[in-house]
Amino acid sequence: MGQDGAALAVETPSGKGARDENFPVGSFLLARRLRPHVALFYAFARAIDDIADNPNLSPEDKIKRLDGFAAAVTGRITDVPGYEKAYRLRPSLIETHVPAKHCTDLVAAFKQDAVKLRYSDWDDLMGYCYLSAAPVGRYLLDLHGENHDGWPASDALCNALQVINHLQDCADDYRNLNRVYLPQDWMAAEGADVSELAGAHASPGLRRVMDRCLDATERLLVLARELPQRLTSRRLAMESAAIVEIAVALTAKLRRQDPVARRVELGPPAFLLCGIKGVWEVFHR
Numbered sequence: 001m002g003q004d005g006a007a008l009a010v011e012t013p014s015g016k017g018a019r020d021e022n023f024p025v026g027s028f029l030l031a032r033r034l035r036p037h038v039a040l041f042y043a044f045a046r047a048i049d050d051i052a053d054n055p056n057l058s059p060e061d062k063i064k065r066l067d068g069f070a071a072a073v074t075g076r077i078t079d080v081p082g083y084e085k086a087y088r089l090r091p092s093l094i095e096t097h098v099p100a101k102h103c104t105d106l107v108a109a110f111k112q113d114a115v116k117l118r119y120s121d122w123d124d125l126m127g128y129c130y131l132s133a134a135p136v137g138r139y140l141l142d143l144h145g146e147n148h149d150g151w152p153a154s155d156a157l158c159n160a161l162q163v164i165n166h167l168q169d170c171a172d173d174y175r176n177l178n179r180v181y182l183p184q185d186w187m188a189a190e191g192a193d194v195s196e197l198a199g200a201h202a203s204p205g206l207r208r209v210m211d212r213c214l215d216a217t218e219r220l221l222v223l224a225r226e227l228p229q230r231l232t233s234r235r236l237a238m239e240s241a242a243i244v245e246i247a248v249a250l251t252a253k254l255r256r257q258d259p260v261a262r263r264v265e266l267g268p269p270a271f272l273l274c275g276i277k278g279v280w281e282v283f284h285r
Contacts, residue, residue: 010051010065010082012056012057013047014053029236036092037095037143040092041102041103041139044069044086044103045106048066048069048110052114059115066114068083069086072086072087074090075090096143098143099142101135102136105135112132118180118184118194119181120183120185121183121184122183126159128181129159129162133161133162134155134159137155137157138154140236146232146236153223153225153226157227157240160221161247163217166182167264171260172263175198187205190206190208190212191205192206192208196260197260200261201260202261217251225244227244238279241277242275242279244278245274246266246274250265
C-alpha cells in the first residue's frame with residue numbers, strides 16, 4: 001500500500017477544506033514564508049477533526065487513530081504508515097520552534113469528542129474549547145514569535161469562534177453524532193430538550209439557550225478585540241482583526257436567524273467586508 005493509500009486507511013476525509021472555515025486559513029495577510037507552515041498545521045488539524053467527526057467509527061477506533069497522530073507529531077513513531085500529515089508537520093514545528101503541545105492539545109480535544117456527548121455548563125464547554133480551539137491561535141502566535149501576553153485575547157477569540165461554530169452546526173451535530181455542545185444547565189433552566197435539535201425550527205426555549213451562548217460569546221469578543229493591538233506582527237494583527245470582525249458578524253447573524261432551520265453563515269461579500277474592516281482598523285490605529 002502506498003503512502004496515499006495508507007493515509008486513507010487511517011484518515012477519514014470529510015471533504016471539508018479551508019474554504020469551509022469561519023476564518024481565513026493562511027491568507028495573503030500572513031507572510032508568504034509562513035503560509036506553508038500554516039498549511040501543514042491546518043492539514044494535520046483537519047485530518048484529526050475528520051476522524052473525531054466520523055459517525056461510522058467506534059469511539060475506540062477514533063482514539064486509537066488519534067493517539068497515532070499524537071505519537072507521530074511528537075516523534076514517538078516515525079515510520080508507521082497512515083500518519084503522513086503528522087510526519088510532515090513535525091519538521092515544520094522543529095524549524096519554526098513551535099511546541100508540539102498545540103497539536104497534542106487538539107488531539108486531546110478530539111479524543112474527548114469521541115466519548116463525551118454533553119457539556120454540563122459553560123465552564124465545562126470552555127474547558128473543551130481551550131483544547132479544541134485555543135491551540136490554533138497559540139500556534140499562530142508562536143509561529144510569529146509573539147509574546148505569550150497575547151494568549152488570553154487569542155484564546156478568547158478562538159473560543160468564541162468555536163462556540164459560533166457549535167451553534168452553526170448544532171442540528172447536524174445532534175442528528176449525525178448525538179453530540180450537543182449547548183450547556184445542559186442552561187437547557188434545563190430554559191425548559192429545552194436536546195431532541196428539539198432534530199426539529200424543523202428552534203423552540204422558544206432552545207432559542208433562549210442559544211441567545212445565552214451568544215451573550216457569553218460577546219463577552220469573549222470584548223477581550224478578543226484587544227488581540228490585534230497586542231501583536232508586533234502587523235500582518236498577523238490584520239488577520240486577527242479581520243477574524244474578530246467575522247466573529248462579530250456571525251454572532252449578530254445567529255441572533256437574527258435560526259441555525260436549527262438552516263446553517264447560518266456569511267456570504268462572500270460579507271466575509272470580504274469583514275476582512276477590509278479588520279485591515280482598515282490596523283492601518284488606522
